[in-house]
Amino acid sequence: MDAISFEVAKGEIVGFLGPNGAGKSTTLRMLTCFLSASEGTAKVAGFDIYDDSIEVRRRVGYMPENVPLYPDMRVVEYLRFRARIKGLGFRETKRAVSEAMDICSLSEVDKKMISTLSKGYKQRVGLADALVNKPDLLILDEPTNGLDPNQIRQSRELIKRLGERHTILISTHILSEVEMTCGRVIIIDRGEIKASDTPQNLIRRLRKPGAIMLEMSGDAEKAKLKIGGLVGVKEVRQIDGRTDWATFSIATDPHVDVREDIFDLAQKEKWKIRELASRTASLEDAFVDLVQKAPSSQKAGPQEAEKDESNPVESDT
């Protein structure tokens, strides 16, 4: 990890985004006091991760990558054990565990051995473990890794709901996940912060000029020339022309929509149109763009402090 610096304010859901090997897990492990940085420090809920490691760990619920669990324990047994070592009393433990199992819908598997559970259930056991002692901050390392689409949707819903009660820091390399759940995204690559903003702002800032797809029948060569002559069109590329139908990808200047012009043109020239659609760039494109640039070509400086005084996380590693 290079020098990175960021803050998470109370109540935020922050997505920690980066390609594999970018240093997401390493950063999270530092915040949970599992690893340490050679320089710098971080504060969680006002406690230093080195000086008050135990206090920090009391306030953080952590779900490590791939959700390691003891396979030879039953779900309820495991959660009780975890609640107990996190400092809950005997009575509290019972209540907290059944509450956590309710939140994560684990009640029907409470007596099952963890080794017999499906991946989705294991993930939920890990989540229940992380939130069993009602920590201020939840740190989830790739919480939807390896789940099927249905389970991913469920766990997203769950994370959104948890965001009402906890501050959440999620690491992931899945963009749509961040787009849907997080209020803010921090993109890191090769140990550096590349961007930190709301998903909407990031898309707006990083969106590339759109492209228009056109599928039509008629004289392809002539069409290419005519469309190329329209105002705002930068490039016309024929993708496919094996049949009577030709497909074009038309690059335009940003914020210019030439679809109406193309339609008028088609009427005039008596072309038949099967498809005329605008393809906008997604966050994914923006991300790929950002991450593939050479190191240090676009380096974000230290992020300015959030307004909230009671910052649960403040990292400067």
Add this chain to the structure above:
Amino acid sequence: MRTFLILFLKELRSFFLSPLAYVLLALFTFLNGWLFASMVNAMRLRVSARSLIYNLFESGWFWMGFFILFPLITMRLFAEEKKMGTIEGLLTAPVRTSEVVLAKYLATVVVYVIIVLPVFLFFPIFQMVTGEEAAFQSGALWGSALGILLIGFFNVAMGTLASALTSNQLIAAMLTFVFVMLHYFLGFIHNFGIVPGSVWSDSLTYFSTKEHMQSLTEGLIDSRPIVYYLSSSVVLLSLTHHVLESRKWRV
């Protein structure tokens, strides 16, 4: 203390929830029972100047079992958690590393005691069955029990360290095996080309498990092995602690 107890009980349960402890208990008792019976037989056929207790604990067969027992009960302690990744959950919970080390260590010592306990029941049972008055002297029995306990403290500490060093249980087991065996065979060092009576021979023999056991099985309770085993165990455990904390060292 509270956290220690929770971790200790969890560790103990995981021994007895898996078949490992039962299998070891059964096999170890069977092997030593057989050994005991053949010792008695041998002493019936040939007069021995030594007591039954001395002969049993002096026997290489008895130690063979020990060389295997220690690796088997200690290898999974940390290596398994490292392999499965559960160590991350464990050490990011608000627990002290020293509590984790002690809980795992003492739970294993308890398992060890349970496994070797039947051996000490052989003697009273033998006396009850045969009505033989002189089957054993209680001093020798307590002395050897103390020896076996001390060796347990020491070797389990070694196994705990070996397990913390690697995420591969086999490597941990082999490290412990070699260590336990070497420590015992130091007593035979003069057979390996080192002149008996030389400084080397004497000082190495002085560390040997075999040497300590001999005086203890004669009922001679010497404070030196007690101090030696307990202090070495403390050193090994603190090394284990450092090994686990080393991931957090800041250069």
